[in-house]
Amino acid sequence: MALLDGLRVLDLAMWRPGPYATQLLAQLGADVIKVEPPGGEPMRAFRSHFDLLNQRKRSVVLNLKDDRDRARCLELADGAEVFVEGFRPGVADRLGVGHDTLLARNPRLVYCSLSGYGARGPLSDVPGHDVNYRAYAAATPPDAVSPDAGELPVADMAAATMAAFAITAACLRARATGVGDRIDLGMADVLANWVGTVPSPTRPAATGTAPVPGYGVYATKDGRKVTLGVVSEQRLWAATCRALGLDEHADTPFAERLTRVRELDDAVAAALAALPFDDAVARLTRAGAPVAPVLTRAEMMAHDHFRSRGVVADGTVGSPVRTAAHPPLPPGPVAELDEHRGQGWATGPTADLTP
Numbered sequence: 001m002a003l004l005d006g007l008r009v010l011d012l013a014m015w016r017p018g019p020y021a022t023q024l025l026a027q028l029g030a031d032v033i034k035v036e037p038p039g040g041e042p043m044r045a046f047r048s049h050f051d052l053l054n055q056r057k058r059s060v061v062l063n064l065k066d067d068r069d070r071a072r073c074l075e076l077a078d079g080a081e082v083f084v085e086g087f088r089p090g091v092a093d094r095l096g097v098g099h100d101t102l103l104a105r106n107p108r109l110v111y112c113s114l115s116g117y118g119a120r121g122p123l124s125d126v127p128g129h130d131v132n133y134r135a136y137a138a139a140t141p142p143d144a145v146s147p148d149a150g151e152l153p154v155a156d157m158a159a160a161t162m163a164a165f166a167i168t169a170a171c172l173r174a175r176a177t178g179v180g181d182r183i184d185l186g187m188a189d190v191l192a193n194w195v196g197t198v199p200s201p202t203r204p205a206a207t208g209t210a211p212v213p214g215y216g217v218y219a220t221k222d223g224r225k226v227t228l229g230v231v232s233e234q235r236l237w238a239a240t241c242r243a244l245g246l247d248e249h250a251d252t253p254f255a256e257r258l259t260r261v262r263e264l265d266d267a268v269a270a271a272l273a274a275l276p277f278d279d280a281v282a283r284l285t286r287a288g289a290p291v292a293p294v295l296t297r298a299e300m301m302a303h304d305h306f307r308s309r310g311v312v313a314d315g316t317v318g319s320p321v322r323t324a325a326h327p328p329l330p331p332g333p334v335a336e337l338d339e340h341r342g343q344g345w346a347t348g349p350t351a352d353l354t355p
Contacts (some may be wrong), residue, residue, distance in 0.1 A: 002029025002329050007171065008345050010035070010076050011057065011088035012097070014041045016153060017187060018114050020160035025167065027329055028058040030082075031346045033058045035073060040337040045113040050333045052317055058343060059335035064095040077102050077109065077343055079345045081174065082167055084112045088127070089119040099182040109180040110170040114163055118186030129189075130155045137191035146249035150297075158194065159187040213257050214240050217294065224277035228268065230289035236290050241286035244271035 007030040011022040020042075026032045034041075034057040043050045060076075067290075074097070077083055083102055085092050092098045092113070099111040102182045117123035117132055123136070131147055133155035134140045163185050170181045210216040214230030214237060230236045241250035246267055257264055272280055277293065284288040284291035295303065306312040316331045 007031065008033065008080045009082040010080040010086065011084045011115060012073075012092075013084050015043055015086065016049075016053060016156045017160040018084050018086035018164070019043075020114075020157060021114070021167070022057065023053055023055055024161065024164040025082070026332075029329060031058075032056065033060055033076060033080075033340070033343075033345075034335065035060055035062050036337060037061070037074075040126040044337065054330035054334050055213055056329060057335055058340035059337055060340055060343070063340035064097060070096050070145040073097060074105065075103070076344070077107050078336050080106070080225065081171055082097065082110045082112065084114070084163070084167070086114045089113075089115055089124050089292050103180055103182065103314050107180055107261045108174050108178055110167055110171075110174055111180065112163055112167050112183040112185065114159060114187070115187060117188050119184045121186075123188070128188075132189055133188040138195045139191045147209075150331075155187040158190045159185060162190045200213060210261060210265040211219040212254075213237070214258070214268050216265070218269050218272040219277055220272055220280050222276050225285070225294040226272065226277065226280055227292045227294060229285075229292070235288075239287040239289075239319065240284065240289040243283045243289050244268060244275075247273055 004025055005027065009022055009025055009030045009032040011018065011032050013019055013022065013033045014036075022032050022034070034054060036059055038061055039051070040061070043053075045155075062073050064070050064073060077097070083097075087095070087098070099113070102111055113119055115124070116128045117136075119128060130153040131140075137155075139154070145342075163183070166183050166185060170183060174180045184188055203205065212231060214228045217225050217227050219225055228240060230240055234254065237252070237254075237257065238250040241247060249264060252260070252264070275283070281291060281293050293299075300306060301312050301315070302311075310330070313331050
C-alpha cells in the first residue's frame with residue numbers, strides 16, 4: 001500500500017502546476033481522474049512535457065459547456081475527496097464547477113484552485129506566467145536576463161508542491177471533521193513567501209564575487225563549472241584548500257577569511273581553472289570538500305544518486321518523497337485521451353495502475 005491509497009482526486013487542471021501537484025499525489029497512491037476538454041489538454045501536443053506530469057492518472061474527456069458532461073463531472077466530484085482546478089479566477093463558476101457549487105453538494109470536499117496571483121486581490125485578474133510571478137515576488141535579481149526556454153519554471157513547481165502539501169493537510173482535517181475546505185493558492189504568493197524568509201528584504205545586483213571564500217560557481221580548465229559551498233566550517237575550508245594544493249591557506253580561520261575574501265577566492269578560482277572538470281570533482285570529493293558539479297539535465301537523469309533513490313527511474317521521473325513503511329509508487333503509465341470514459345472511482349488501492 002502507498003501513503004495515499006484510497007484518496008480520490010478529480011483533476012481539471014492543465015499545463016504544469018496543477019498536473020504536477022496531482023502527479024505528486026498519484027505517486028503516493030491517490031486515485032486521480034484527469035478531466036480533459038474535447039481534443040485533450042493542450043499540453044498533449046508537447047508529449048515530452050505532458051508525459052512527465054501525468055503519470056498514474058486516468059483520463060476522461062468532458063465538455064463542461066455541455067449539460068450532460070457537466071452533470072457527469074458533478075457526479076464524479078460528489079464521490080471525490082479532492083477537486084483541483086487551474087482556471088483563471090471566475091471561470092470555474094461560469095462553467096458550473098465553482099467551489100460553492102461543489103462544496104454544497106459534497107461538504108467534505110477539499111477544493112484547490114491554482115492561479116497566478118490567487119482568486120482575490122488587486123492582481124487576481126492579471127494574466128501572467130512564471131517569469132511574471134517571479135518578478136512580482138521579488139524573486140528576479142536586478143541583473144536578470146530573459147529566461148531560456150528550458151529554464152526551470154520555479155513558480156510553477158513551487159506552487160504545485162505547496163498545493164500538494166496544502167491538499168494533504170486539508171484532507172487530514174476533512175477526514176477528522178467531515179468539513180472540507182477551499183484552497184486558494186497563487187503562484188506568486190508561494191514565491192513571495194520564500195523571498196520573505198530571506199533576512200534581507202533587498203538583494204544587490206550579482207557581482208560574481210563570493211560572499212565568503214570558496215562559496216560559489218567556478219570554471220574548470222575545460223570550460224565546465226563546479227560549485228563549492230564553504231561557509232564558516234574550518235574543516236570544509238581546509239579540505240578544499242588541501243584538495244586544490246592551497247595548503248598555505250588551509251588553517252586560515254573564518255574571521256580572517258572574511259577580511260581576505262577577494263584574495264582567497266581568487267586563489268580557489270585559479271586552482272580550479274588549472275584542473276579538468278572530472279579531476280577537480282574527484283579531488284574535492286575525495287578530500288571531503290563541499291563540491292557539486294554543474295550538471296546538464298541529461299547528466300542529472302543518469303546520475304547514480306538520483307537513480308538509486310528512485311527520483312529518476314527508467315528514464316523518467318519518480319516521486320521525490322522517500323518513506324520507509326509506505327514507499328511511493330514507481331513511474332507509471334500515461335493515459336491516452338479519454339481512455340477511462342465510463343469509469344468511476346476505484347473501490348480499493350490503485351497500485352495496480354501498471355504499464
